Amino acid sequence: MLHSENKISEPNDQKEVSSAGNYCYRYPHAAVTADCVIFGFTGKELKILLVERGNEPYLGYWALPGGFMRMNETIEQTAARELAEETNLTNVFLDQFKVYSRVDRDPRERVITVAFIALLKPDDYKVVAGDDAVNAIWFNDKMLPPLAFDHKEIIQEARQYLKEILKLKPVAFELLNKVFTIAELQAVYEVINSANYDRRNFLRTALDSEIIKEVPDENSHSNHRISRLYTVNHNFLPSHAFEATTFSDDIFPADSKSQVKSDNNYVEAESFEKSALKEEIKEEKERKTPTKGLFDFLRNLSSS
């Protein structure tokens, strides 16, 4: 629908090739990058991995690991690749959360970036902290150095985002090893929410929810008293959870398309509403849903 003439010219087709530009388009294009806010959980604290810039602009400032999207990869693959280059880790939880597109955010060229959060477990954290391949440093998330571009804003919003999805999805376990103590789980919640929970209440809440189960395993946590170990109750969680979020695939039959061909603009698509499902929907509506939690966002807002 857009410029269909907008074809990418191959470098060799181009007669007048400037030193800088071999890929030509009919309309201006922005560059696209992925930047990762890599959170590492140590077992107690949350850290953020930053790299020091060795070039202008922002020479000597710190920046989020990231890089340009290639033509043969999705933006998620870009993020995963950059993460792997920086940490040598794969299979890490990665979630995109916002596009930053201020016109002047990069002085060299128009660049928009897709920001991701990455969550590393204590084991991962140790691996990365022990590696010395790259010039990168873990920072306490409350004590950040001067940051390049709009990365300060990105990190702030990443923190906020992390807090939000913690309410929506079981991301806490992405920051924990397969087996963990209650203290660790509680620490995740406390760090992210800037909160401080009662140990007994926290344990009961977690156990009652059935999201975790005890693992009767040998333990070697060099604390003082030996902690019990837990793991996510996968039997319970993913079946109910991630499968259920998939929508049924064929809501609409492909051949009834013609019904909508109408000369009226902005009319109601009435023809689509006469469906055999209607009866069932009504029946389903008879069941009452608890109102619990409907306005809980008020809590978040005041305690942000």
Place this chain on the structure above:
Amino acid sequence: MLHSENKISEPNDQKEVSSAGNYCYRYPHAAVTADCVIFGFTGKELKILLVERGNEPYLGYWALPGGFMRMNETIEQTAARELAEETNLTNVFLDQFKVYSRVDRDPRERVITVAFIALLKPDDYKVVAGDDAVNAIWFNDKMLPPLAFDHKEIIQEARQYLKEILKLKPVAFELLNKVFTIAELQAVYEVINSANYDRRNFLRTALDSEIIKEVPDENSHSNHRISRLYTVNHNFLPSHAFEATTFSDDIFPADSKSQVKSDNNYVEAESFEKSALKEEIKEEKERKTPTKGLFDFLRNLSSS
């Protein structure tokens, strides 16, 4: 993405223009678009605005309104502009929720799109439904026609996203006029959550939360019995809410940067942790936070 062919920005801010009048880059660049999932609330139902494609590819299929980002605007401005072109509305709630970047999602060129949701109030809905400037139709969100590109996936995820932010932010009121009835507020929650609440419990929950207040106004809802009217309690909400979510600006002093200059790779940035704030943080930690709602995401997952 529709009517964008003629509205691409002019060749002004680009430095490297070849003889062909093209925009050339040293590395290949993807095109960037914004697509809007425009939800219109009628007072009872949720609708989605789609436009019919008049060109290949996907001729005759339906698509989300959207178009190319210009070099002098942010992606939010792109979305707002496209929304305005399609609906003549401004000041509409717009929220970006995900980037779609499958390599082959557009057969003509590498195009990534930033997907937005837009929420229209009943008044807005009437305006758009009455307009006849463009060939666009409101569809029942459960009965969609065949969709172009990956727009089916985008809409499905938009529905899911809407459900999620409804738990996090007062977006319900973006779908309601300034003054609304309880039935309308309840309808928003019921439609989005595919739920069915008890009227008495819903009213009490809403009033107890103090998020709404009654408006002793003249009413003219042509229902059977006259409803009371409510409005968002702005005195209560925005002050606690949106201001509080802003982080304090100067967490880190700019000149202590040199402290971190270290030869070690991946070391802990210890020097940053010695802060005067530490005492206060500890003190704050002494207060206990209720564990309420910590694992509420389990509810979502099973009832998605």
Place this chain on the structure above:
DNA sequence: CCAAAAGTGTTACTATTACACCCATGC
């Protein structure tokens, strides 16, 4: 006068908070 939507209160139950002492281990 009938159909359709709005208004209203109470009881039973469940969830959540607040809170203090003893126990195991490593040094």
Place this chain on the structure above:
DNA sequence: GCATGGGTGTAATAGTAACACTTTTGG
């Protein structure tokens, strides 16, 4: 043996669910 962190139970309170009849209005 002592410091550190781990484990445990209960009572008071607050929040939530379930539930049916009457009132108002328009047609």
